[in-house]
Every structure is written in C-alpha cells, then in structure tokens.
Amino acid sequence: MKILSVLASHDASVAYFVNGKLECFLKEERFSGIKKDGGIIKCVAELIKKNYDIDTVLVNSVAIYDPYIQSNLIPWIKKQFDCEIVLMRTEHHLCHAFLAFEKSKFEESLVVVIDRNGTHHEKVTEVESIFKINKNYDFETIYKNFVRTTHITVQEDGMHLSENLFDIETHQFLKTLNCDVMCDSSCGMTQMYESATALMGQDIHEAGKTMGLSAYGKNKNYKKLFYEGVVNSHYFFKYFDQEQENDVCFNKDFIDDKTSEITKDNYQFYADYAYQVQKQTQEEVLRLVKKYTNKTGIKKVCLVGGYALNVVCNSYLIKSLPDVEFYFEPIADDTGITIGSSLLFHQRTENIIPKIPYDTFFHSFKYDLKNIDGEQADEKQIANYLTQGKIVAVFNGQAEVGPRALGNRSILFDARDPDAKNKINKVKNREWYRPFAAIVLEKDSKKYFNMYHLESSPEMTISFPVISNEIPGVTHVDGTSRIQTINNSISHFYNVLNEFKKLTNVSVLLNTSFNEAGKPLIETPQQAIETFKNTDIDILWFPEKNIMLTK
Numbered sequence: 291m292k293i294l295s296v297l298a299s300h301d302a303s304v305a306y307f308v309n310g311k312l313e314c315f316l317k318e319e320r321f322s323g324i325k326k327d328g329g330i331i332k333c334v335a336e337l338i339k340k341n342y343d344i345d346t347v348l349v350n351s352v353a354i355y356d357p358y359i360q361s362n363l364i365p366w367i368k369k370q371f372d373c374e375i376v377l378m379r380t381e382h383h384l385c386h387a388f389l390a391f392e393k394s395k396f397e398e399s400l401v402v403v404i405d406r407n408g409t410h411h412e413k414v415t416e417v418e419s420i421f422k423i424n425k426n427y428d429f430e431t432i433y434k435n436f437v438r439t440t441h442i443t444v445q446e447d448g449m450h451l452s453e454n455l456f457d458i459e460t461h462q463f464l465k466t467l468n469c470d471v472m473c474d475s476s477c478g479m480t481q482m483y484e485s486a487t488a489l490m491g492q493d494i495h496e497a498g499k500t501m502g503l504s505a506y507g508k509n510k511n512y513k514k515l516f517y518e519g520v521v522n523s524h525y526f527f528k529y530f531d532q533e534q535e536n537d538v539c540f541n542k543d544f545i546d547d548k549t550s551e552i553t554k555d556n557y558q559f560y561a562d563y564a565y566q567v568q569k570q571t572q573e574e575v576l577r578l579v580k581k582y583t584n585k586t587g588i589k590k591v592c593l594v595g596g597y598a599l600n601v602v603c604n605s606y607l608i609k610s611l612p613d614v615e616f617y618f619e620p621i622a623d624d625t626g627i628t629i630g631s632s633l634l635f636h637q638r639t640e641n642i643i644p645k646i647p648y649d650t651f652f653h654s655f656k657y658d659l660k661n662i663d664g665e666q667a668d669e670k671q672i673a674n675y676l677t678q679g680k681i682v683a684v685f686n687g688q689a690e691v692g693p694r695a696l697g698n699r700s701i702l703f704d705a706r707d708p709d710a711k712n713k714i715n716k717v718k719n720r721e722w723y724r725p726f727a728a729i730v731l732e733k734d735s736k737k738y739f740n741m742y743h744l745e746s747s748p749e750m751t752i753s754f755p756v757i758s759n760e761i762p763g764v765t766h767v768d769g770t771s772r773i774q775t776i777n778n779s780i781s782h783f784y785n786v787l788n789e790f791k792k793l794t795n796v797s798v799l800l801n802t803s804f805n806e807a808g809k810p811l812i813e814t815p816q817q818a819i820e821t822f823k824n825t826d827i828d829i830l831w832f833p834e835k836n837i838m839l840t841k
C-alpha cells in the first residue's frame with residue numbers, strides 16, 4: 291500500500307508511506323523557498339510524482355467542511371494523482387498525539403496536546419486535549435478543552451466584535467464526550483501566547499520570538515489570565531487580522547499598543563507582557579500535567595502541538611516534576627500531522643503500526659554530491675577554523691524535518707565569543723533579543739549546564755540554566771541555553787566537538803539553522819552553495835565527502 295498523506299495549510303507537508311514504512315517526508319517551504327508555505331503543494335507534488343507511485347492520497351483537514359479543501363485542493367489533487375482520495379477530517383489532536391507517542395517509545399503514556407486550533411466541531415474547536423495511549427494504539431480521551439467559535443463583525447469605528455455562537459446543540463455534543471470537558475473560553479493557551487506575539491507586531495506563528503523576548507521581561511503584578519483552565523475572557527477578544535488572515539486574540543488593555551518593531555528603546559513593555567504569558571501559560575500546563583498524572587497514576591507524559599515547541603515551558607516541567615518522565619515531540623507543530631494521520635490510518639485500515647525513524651529525524655531526499663569539488667577538510671581542520679572565529683555552514687545527508695537544525699543543515703560558530711550573536715547575525719539577521727542555541731558533547735553537558743535529572747537532550751526541545759562563564763555566545767539574557775547534546779550517533783558533530791575541545795578545552799559550539807534571514811532551512815546542495823556565496827559564511831563543509839568550499 292502506497293499512501294501519500296497531505297496537509298496543505300500553513301507548514302504544508304507530505305509524508306509518503308510504503309507498506310507502513312515512512313519512505314519520504316517533504317515540506318513545501320523547503321522547495322518553494324517561502325517560509326511556512328502552504329496551500330496548493332505545487333513543488334512537493336511534482337517531486338513525488340517524479341519519484342514515487344501512489345495508491346491513495348490522504349487529505350488532512352481540521353474542519354468537517356472546509357470550502358478551500360473541497361473546492362480547490364481536492365480537485366487539484368485529483369488532477370495531479372490518478373488514485374483514491376481519502377479525506378481525514380475529524381481527529382487533528384489525535385494525529386498529533388499518535389506521532390508523539392510512537393516516537394516516545396513509551397509502553398503507555400499520557401499525551402498532552404496544546405494547539406492553537408484542532409478539529410472544529412460545529413460551534414466549538416478543540417485547543418487542548420489529553421489522551422492515554424498504549425503500545426497497541428488503544429487510546430482513551432481523558433480531557434478536552436474547547437473554545438467557542440465566534441462570529442466576527444467589524445463596527446463602524448473599526449472595532450471588531452465577536453458574537454458567541456455557543457448553543458444548546460453544542461452543549462448536547464459536549465455532554466456525549468466521555469471525558470473531562472471544558473468549554474468556557476473564547477481562546478486557549480496557544481492563542482493567549484499569540485496575543486503577545488501579535489502585540490510585538492509579529493506573525494502569530496513566530497512564537498519563538500516571543501519566547502526569546504520574554505527573558506527580558508520583569509515580573510510585575512499582573513492580573514490572572516487563567517482560572518483553572520478558563521481563559522479570563524474579560525481581558526481578551528478575538529479579531530480577524532486581514533493581513534495575516536488569522537484570528538488573533540488581544541488583551542483589551544493593550545489593543546492600541548501593537549508595535550511594528552521591538553527596539554532597545556521600546557522593548558520593556560512588550561517583554562513584560564511576553565514574560566507574563568510565558569509564566570502563566572507554563573503554570574497552566576504544569577497544573578494540567580500534575581492533575582492528570584495524579585488522577586491516572588501514569589508518570590510518563592508526551593507533549594505535542596505547537597505550544598510544545600516552547601523550550602522554556604518544557605524546562606519548567608522537567609524542573610517541577612522530577613518524578614515524571616517527559617517526551618517533547620520535536621515535530622510538534624502541524625508539520626507532524628501528515629505522519630500522525632498516516633499512523634492512525636494504517637492502524638485502522640490495515641491493522642499495522644507503521645515504522646518511522648526515531649532518534650534523529652532527517653527524512654527528505656539524499657542528494658548526490660559527486661559534482662561538488664572543494665578543498666580537503668576533516669573534522670580537525672574544521673575545529674581549527676572555528677577557533678579562528680570562522681563561520682562554518684554544514685551540509686550533510688538528508689535535511690531535518692522539524693524547525694531545529696540538528697546537524698545536517700547547521701551553521702557553527704565559537705560559543706566562547708561574547709560577540710557571537712552580532713557576528714552570526716550578519717548571516718541570519720535575526721532580531722537582537724533572540725538567543726542562539728548550542729551543541730555540547732553529551733558526556734560534558736553537566737559541566738556547562740544544569741541538566742536537572744537528565745543525562746541528555748538530543749533534540750533541542752529543552753532549555754537549561756548555563757553554569758559556566760566560558761560560553762557567553764550561547765547564553766541568553768536569563769542565563770539559559772537551548773541545547774542539543776551530541777554523542778557519536780552524529781559522528782561529524784561529535785568529532786568536531788572533540789577536536790575543538792582538544793584545542794580550547796571547551797566542548798560547546800553555537801549551532802543555528804542553515805538558512806538566510808526569513809528563508810526556510812536549506813534543502814539542496816545548490817541552495818547551500820548559493821547561500822554560502824551570498825552571505826558572510828566563511829566555510830561550507832560537506833562532511834560526507836570531507837571537503838569544504840572557502841572564499
């Protein structure tokens with residue numbers, strides 16, 4: 291059975307399975323060059339047609355009836371692929387949950403899904419869910435939080451008002467669910483978080499920027515944004531941002547204070563609010579995890595859904611609940627839905643549990659490098675260049691699936707340099723308040739970071755307090771760093787770190803994704819060479835061939 295699973299909203303992707311084995315995973319943005327690209331998946335469809343046969347296309351949708359999918363996407367897919375089309379449209383959170391559970395390798399766990407929007411049911415939308423899943427893929431829904439769908443109108447004075455559409459039928463529907471149900475708010479945790487992102491003048495999908503800025507915030511005496519799972523709606527309302535084409539939740543107190551740019555002069559107000567949504571949402575996640583681990587007695591927990599990319603919250607959970615074993619899914623956003631829905635589909639139709647790769651998750655094409663010529667460069671030479679302050683880009687094997695660079699499309703730099711951020715920003719041009727991540731030899735990680743009770747953190751899903759003053763280039767203003775611990779499973783990074791350590795006695799390097807400002811992660815060798823030529827990157831290294839390009 292050859293199945294292509296498609297998600298065509300933002301962060302569009304396809305996952306191609308043959309007899310239950312994931313053969314290929316592609317993101318549209320990596321080929322179109324447009325970050326978070328979605329809609330009609332033109333580029334990846336062409337590539338799939340060229341390389342693979344398909345029996346069935348699985349189309350994922352969060353709505354019972356989505357006019358875009360019905361009238362645009364499905365006819366377009368029919369034209370592209372001459373095969374059966376299955377619409378999978380009711381279990382968005384369960385798809386997230388199956389992916390996280392499968393990759394966690396737990397025998398049984400709770401899976402907490404925290405999402406901006408899941409499946410729409412009539413007049414409510416799921417935003418947070420907790421499932422109990424076991425290795426036979428038997429699952430039980432434990433908790434659901436829905437938000438009430440609202441009807442948005444624009445008033446003469448430009449104000450956007452919302453009318454609550456919640457009604458008796460919806461009430462009846464919620465009563466049929468055999469689990470704890472909440473439905474008292476008009477926005478969930480993720481949208482609460484996005485209110486700070488929107489206030490900062492950013493696209494709401496850029497929550498990572500909010501997380502970066504929150505570290506600059508001061509803890510002030512703010513009003514409570516949650517009461518036992520209920521968003522304090524009095525302070526929030528939704529409006530439709532036509533530029534972004536998204537629902538945005540705003541704190542009413544701040545509606546006039548939206549900025550177009552966070553500067554070193556105006557940042558404090560925005561940072562204080564970002565700090566507050568960070569603090570209060572992570573408190574709410576902790577409350578949920580505590581409540582349901584106590585209630586079920588299950589001490590293994592997976593976190594998934596867009597909010598699970600929040601490395602600060604993940605760190606807070608690890609620190610607060612040492613008796614709980616956590617798995618944070620790195621493909622937590624909707625990118626993972628195409629894989630999760632295939633797992634569900636295979637299990638239901640074929641009664642098989644598909645095979646997906648576990649440890650690191652690189653799953654696009656493997657490119658032929660035979661036409662690339664350069665100077666010889668082994669790990670020792672690369673380490674030596676890094677001690678000289680060179681910016682080194684790495685291109686190796688298949689690209690990372692998720693948003694973090696984990697070794698195959700990375701830019702490396704000396705973490706000891708206090709000015710590292712400014713130097714790397716010549717290439718990346720990121721906002722001044724955002725930190726850079728680090729790689730560290732797993733065996734040395736406790737020398738540099740308070741790892742709490744953990745031995746490793748291989749997927750950059752947690753930030754840790756820095757306990758060394760040797761690595762200012764990767765230490766954020768709040769004294770933390772998002773890290774990837776490296777062992778010899780990623781041999782080129784492992785060897786570079788060991789060689790760098792021999793030269794400097796430090797086994798940490800700055801590691802950021804290989805891309806230009808505002809562009810998606812590099813996919814092909816051609817894109818890599820072009821970016822190398824157009825930017826201030828000093829060296830482009832191909833570890834598979836032990837060669838490099840220099841300027």
Ligand SMILES: [Fe+2]
Binds near residue numbers: 382405596
């Ligand atoms: Fe989602």
